[in-house]
Amino acid sequence: MPLLGAYGSSIYWHETAPHDPRPALAERLDVDVAIVGGGYTGLWTAYHLQDAEPRLRIAIVEGQEIGFGASGRNGGFAMTLLDMSLAHLRRNHGDERARAAHLAVTRSVEEIGATIERHGIDCEWVRGGLMVVAANRPQLERVDADLAAAEALGLGGFRRLSAQEAQAEVHSPTYVGALHEEHCGVLHPAKLARGLARIVEQRGAQIFEGTPMTALEPGGDAVRVRTPGGELAAQQVVLATSAWAAQAPEFRRRITPLYTYVALTEPLTDEQWASVGWERRQGIEDKRNFVHYYRRTDDGRILWGGSDGVVYPGARIRPRHDRSASVLRRLAATFRETFPQLERVRFTHHWGGPVGITATFLPIFGTSPSDPRVHYGLAYNGHGVAPTHTGGKVLRDKALGLGVTEHTSLCFVDAREPRFPPEPLRSAGAELTRRVMLRQDAGFARGRGSGEMDPWLLRAVNRLG
Template sequence: MTPRPALASSLAVDVAIVGAGLTGLWTAYYLAAARPDLRIAVVEREIAGFGASGRNGGWASALFPASLATLARLSSREAALAQHQAMRASVDEVIAVAATEGIDADIAKGGTVVLARTGPQLARARAEVAEARSWGREDLTLLSEAEARARLDAAGTLGATYTADCAALHPAKLVRGLASVVEGRGVAIYEQTPALAIAPHAVTTPAGTITADIVVRATEGYTSSLPGLERALVPVYSLIIATAPLPASVWAEIGLAERETFSDHRNLIVYGQRTADDRLVFGGRGAPYHLGSSIRPGFDRDERVFASLYATLLEMFPVLRGTRVTHSWGGALGIPRDWCASVGLDPTTGLAWAGGYVGDGVTTTNLAGRTLRDLILGRPSELTALPWVGHRSPLWEPEPLRWLGINAGLRAMSLADAEETITGRRSIAARLMAPLLGGH
């Protein structure tokens, strides 16, 4: 697609947003709706949705990277539950805005089924549901083997957890549609315009400086490229493959009749969905973290990881043997040191931020956009009282410590899954590495 024009000269606005992903665009959308008189400019190094917003696995879920226990430690039990309810409501908000604004993003709210395919996985599934009940939550249920297979019939299935709070969608269609809607509301989007630096009331670009009352950092996995923010978030790659459209006979064996998103309770994350055109999209972690938080186009592809994802897919669904993979891609997501996403505004500097979604951003960005709207407009609300507001994660360790730690953690999770398959017991390595990897 043809990029929008780049910024040509210095500019003065009310709100400058760095990053035309979902965080930046949702913020612009809600600000423009609340205050049409505001002068809002969004700058983007590439094109709208170039990063994780356009290249994710298409889960609009209620998942938040930090646990309820972590959020309660930041605030209170009631506030943690309020955060969870806000995430659940945000799933429906994404769907409602897409419908209202005519954004055709292939959305289907079929929920999420997370399979248990080994004894340790089934134990984790049961523990997760028990933990939800201890918080008074009824939105997560434990499925028997028969109930699980009725939704998704994968090899070795013993049971599953299920929640209705997720919609499958086409991420690029959502973010590009949102960009067009935002632009139609009078927001200026300057593509091919990198932010060289962010400072109070100023964004430096190659074409000049944007001065603004408020500057919003919405850079997620690319945050480490900004001066002074090298250790704020680390970019970790997630890779995805997509099959050719599958015939109805194959889907009759696999399931996903309601286009449920799916995963299983292994240690190293995998995720998938059935697309509107009947492809199976399947992704996961496993690609290495690169020294110095390096981000390069070549890192988007790792043939070893693509092959591993395909092998996992065939192991889960033998009926797919011989199926062609027609698309493969990847990209960087942003991980804070404590695995807790945050949103905030420093009124003394006019600097606002949101991010650290750890791959759970499709819905969380929407909550961030509405929260930033309220913070920027100085309107205290239920959203601005949530425990992630104003949270500041500690910095990551300097190199080479974080390179050693993160890659050791990723390797340990892969070995843990192999260990559990062989022994039938929960991995000791996984328990030891959980604190480093944000386990909760």
């Protein structure tokens, strides 16, 4: 049977969030803040700026369409995860800074829900929490390490579940334990992006789609954002292009674009849902290096993602990479292992997209060393739905020139992060890293190893310059 049933494949979120693109920029425009990139980072930055200074002249230029990037394709988990894990965040940044960063993103999860409600954004928001499941002993060690980190940091909202409790929530025979975290919701990602774009536009921002920035030129009176049909002359510029930033020389060795993929099932019947449970509609992740993440959709499907990640030769971003037959096969196999009772359920859609990966596993936020009017917030390592909201506050404070604030002092802002080696070493190193991580995941499945990061990988990360 073909893996993709009879429906063919497209990005389901785009299909179910119809969009009439706005015209491209075709003039020279003076603005207070120019934002490059129409994903969540750009949109939340505009939103927070409007809250702070309603009269600011803000323009967003998006190379394709609002939500074209990861923001319109993701799994839709708005969760507190910022680093690879809470335990990793604490180990690398210490208690005080880890706690501040975690709480900032926790607040964002709640504020995203509140903003959706306040503006009536119809994006299928369900605040069902997150269940981080372990499918073997090493993964369970990771679950326990996160719980220990949460307790050491004095964080609320975490609850350890036994194998029986986890399986009672969602009926998979593979669960050997889990951690439930209260602060998480799932949503329709493209509807959030497009709904948010409408709100910032109604509040006065101008949005130009089909408008790629082709050059950024500092001038005496303004920074110029050049595009094919016009230009923005801006007092402040915010770069919010995530994985695409890796194509610019300044970020080439700081960000690697990695493709992550999902598959979507047909709607399940009532009988099939009864065999799975999952009534709270929580988001679910496991504790592999290449996690599986999965959730219910409003129309009764399961979105099943992760399992593998691909850095293509030259770390390129290309439309043909939006699908991967080999990753789809792996996704289908791990889905059936997790839910053997759904063996006959078909997949109708499959897609992926690039996320920005950094050597520290944290996003990078800063201000250009060559022009203090240019700020950036990029590369959330595959989990930016809620952190982009926090990042928007960082970029707001930077664009308003507020100096040291609660947000600009978060551990990922203005940090000195290690560099990746130049190409072709960067892609070759990424491929080697991927194999090491997959090998460790396979070892876990056979009950081998500890939940610690693979020692080879740890040494490699520590060696980056």
